[in-house]
Amino acid sequence: MRKKIVAGNWKMNKTHSEALALIKEINQHTVNDEVQLIVIPPSIYVSEVVNLAASNNVRVGVQNSSQYDGGAYTGELSSAMIKSVGAQFVLVGHSERREYFKEKNADLALKVDQLINDDLTPIYCCGEVLEDREAGNHFNFVKSQIEEGLFHLDETAILKIVIAYEPVWAIGTGVTASSDQAQEMHHFIRTLLTDKYGNDVANAISILYGGSCKPNIAQELFANSDVDGGLIGGASLNAQDFIAIANSF
Numbered sequence: 734m735r736k737k738i739v740a741g742n743w744k745m746n747k748t749h750s751e752a753l754a755l756i757k758e759i760n761q762h763t764v765n766d767e768v769q770l771i772v773i774p775p776s777i778y779v780s781e782v783v784n785l786a787a788s789n790n791v792r793v794g795v796q797n798s799s800q801y802d803g804g805a806y807t808g809e810l811s812s813a814m815i816k817s818v819g820a821q822f823v824l825v826g827h828s829e830r831r832e833y834f835k836e837k838n839a840d841l842a843l844k845v846d847q848l849i850n851d852d853l854t855p856i857y858c859c860g861e862v863l864e865d866r867e868a869g870n871h872f873n874f875v876k877s878q879i880e881e882g883l884f885h886l887d888e889t890a891i892l893k894i895v896i897a898y899e900p901v902w903a904i905g906t907g908v909t910a911s912s913d914q915a916q917e918m919h920h921f922i923r924t925l926l927t928d929k930y931g932n933d934v935a936n937a938i939s940i941l942y943g944g945s946c947k948p949n950i951a952q953e954l955f956a957n958s959d960v961d962g963g964l965i966g967g968a969s970l971n972a973q974d975f976i977a978i979a980n981s982f
């Protein structure tokens with residue numbers, strides 16, 4: 734069975750002391766064994782968070798990585814560097830990276846390759862903007878994100894991927910996708926995976942929902958057969974809300 738995952742993307746929030754306080758508070762709670770909790774702090778805190786999180790079996794991710802191996806790329810983090818501090822997951826193509834830093838599917842495909850080579854798990858983000866949904870173009874849009882970012886991978890490599898569907902109109906807006914909208918798109922993504930890689934592979938890949946996922950809606954979202962957890966932004970900055978979401982399966 735595929736993994737249930739709840740990952741907290743802290744984005745560019747929290748000072749050093751606030752970040753350490755947050756992971757310590759998360760550590761005080763227990764979460765159902767079936768759920769893998771992941772925290773994704775700003776990279777500058779990752780080493781310390783890895784050490785603190787280990788005591789509670791919480792895994793750690795980073796928010797971005799380079800498509801290059803290493804060398805003269807000021808400001809970038811290579812997958813080897815990320816691995817060397819004990820992080821295991823990396824967000825790839827979050828909509829904020831796509832929008833503000835102009836990341837394209839072709840760049841993201843290269844990042845995915847670097848991460849897989851270093852045995853890290855990419856959490857590949859996709860999702861349409863409101864205009865695409867209103868124009869009825871949301872399925873095609875997400876299809877091209879998945880195909881161009883991931884479909885060069887062979888079967889062994891795609892099995893290392895986690896996918897996060899995050900409709901851009903739901904991120905940080907307080908407007909959550911309805912349970913039906915989430916299930917419909919997750920099912921669509923799984924069907925794309927089935928057509929390309931077959932049933933067994935498609936059924937082994939976790940697809941997370943992200944976009945204003947809060948404790949009061951998580952249970953309804955996670956009850957859908959193709960929703961395997963959540964990528965949580967705002968609500969992951971509060972330990973109690975984050976844990977409540979993780980306990981919503």
Ligand code: PGA
Pocket residue numbers: 742899903904905906907943944945946964965966967968
């Ligand atoms: P949000 O962010 O939960 O604050 O909407 C989700 C995300 O960007 O991953």
